[in-house]
Amino acid sequence: MDELNIPQQLRVSVATYNQVIFPHPDDGTVMLALERRATVQKDGSVSIRSQPFGGGVRILNPTPLQEIIGKLQFDSERSKQEQDFRILIPSSKWELIKEYCLHHLRFDEEEFEIESEPDRELTEEFMETINVKLNAGQYTVQPLGFVVENKPVRSKNDYALGQLTVHLYRVFRVEILDPMLCRVVWSISQLYSDQDLGERALKNAENGLPGRANNILTLALSQVRDAYLAVAPEARYGKLVIDHHELDESVLAILEGIEVPQYQRL
Secondary structure (H helix, E strand, O other), rough: OOOOHHOOEEEEEEEEEHHHHEHHHHHHHEEEEEEEEEEOOOOEEEEEEEEEEEOEEEEEOOOOHHHHHHOOOOOHHHHHHHOEEEEEEHHHHHHHHHHHHHHHHOOOOOOOEOOOOOOHHHHHHHHHOOOOOOOOOHHHEEEEEEEEEEEEEEOOOOHHHOOEEEEEEEEEEEEEEEHHHHHHHHHHHHOHHHHHHHHHHHHHHHHOOEEEEEEEEEEEEEHHHHHHOOOOOHHOOOOOEEOOEEEEEHHHHHOOOOOOOOOOOO
């Protein structure tokens, strides 16, 4: 981080991201499943982007964190209620917080201080996006490592919009094994277009609900990797359009071996 441009306060977001893969039900091609989100903007337009499944890590025992930074200051009331690891810290504490997270986001801890597995968030998101309840026997989980974004970027989160944020992601490969679930995931992805999803978000907004809607998008994993590899590393961090679908830059976090200057892989 450039010491000449360090803000006094940073938002820290710690989350899990999942490379959800499954064999195409007809030909066995390895497919990548992403969460497809439609959001109504302030000007009435609709933004539709796809990103990895995952979400905020929960703080299970705040005491050790408080010993590092004092009283926890969450980025929003929602994060406070959920105990999500989305907190505001003095910039000078980022390295300490990062080392704390890297140490505790592992499976060999006897007493968890922060949530370290992806299952809860993954189960919730599958229910929300495709109305399917995941069971433990339907998939396997393999840790792929960590991705750290040390240079602060403006948050796109609705509850902390514009706040300068550093990120730490625990990345997993989630492989769906259940043939029936593979077909359901692929079929639902084909059933709804981006336009359908945008119209749902607009209808929600018109009905006084949050102007959002989500679903699932599936693409061949090799197609996604090849599309990013065709772009120079310094130009990869940004939106990428594949088959008329816009992918968020966070998809890069789950693609091991595809480097980008903004991400440090550990």
